[in-house]
Amino acid sequence: MKLDPAIRDQVLGAVPSLRAFAISLCGNIDRADDLVQETLLRALAHIDSFEPGTNMPAWLFTILRNLFRSEYRKRRREVEDADGRYAETLKSHPEQTGRVEFNEFRAALAKLPPDQREALILVGASGFSYEDAAAICGCAVGTIKSRVNRARTRLADLLAIDSVDDFGPDRATRAVLAGGGRS
């Protein structure tokens, strides 16, 4: 039985976002593309377990995340590509954001604990609801919310973005952290 073209198009339609998610997890385009490819192989081999009418991107993201997690455990001893070749390998840089600012943001994001980073990306960039993000990560909705909040607070600290008040008591600390983060 050949794959329903409508399903195939749904899969293809999710690929750009799936790649962006994979790159944010791996910090490396080549590994991310391998991960996407492996995800698609697995998804299409088990397409019968996808319920038509449900959220295709969420289904694919769940598979990709699980693959990444099991691969990550295997590769744990390998040096993490924290800084990544991400920016170098991107064909285009984000508009409206200078290269320096973009690199700083990426470096700060790489410093977040993986759980917080993936939660923030799923909700803040991929556009999933807290409920979908919780399903993708296999955790409670409240856990996702708190991870996203902690990720935002930590990023603001790392980037020395002013918090709610200009006279925040940790301003000096943030400046030091931001200075140390630049290389």
Added chain:
Amino acid sequence: MPESDAMGRPLTPRKTEMRLGREAQARIGQQLRAMYEAVVNEGVPSHISELVRRLSEQDNGAE
């Protein structure tokens, strides 16, 4: 650095640290989406669209 807010209530470091302003949140969100969109805008790489097309022509897509 003031020890109290406009209403004279003492500022606790913890509170200011935990609350992230709307503007800060907006800036983080904007940078996050810009980074993500840069990849999304690359579309589907040809080797991936070929892979999906090939697999979808096969029996059950299994390989």
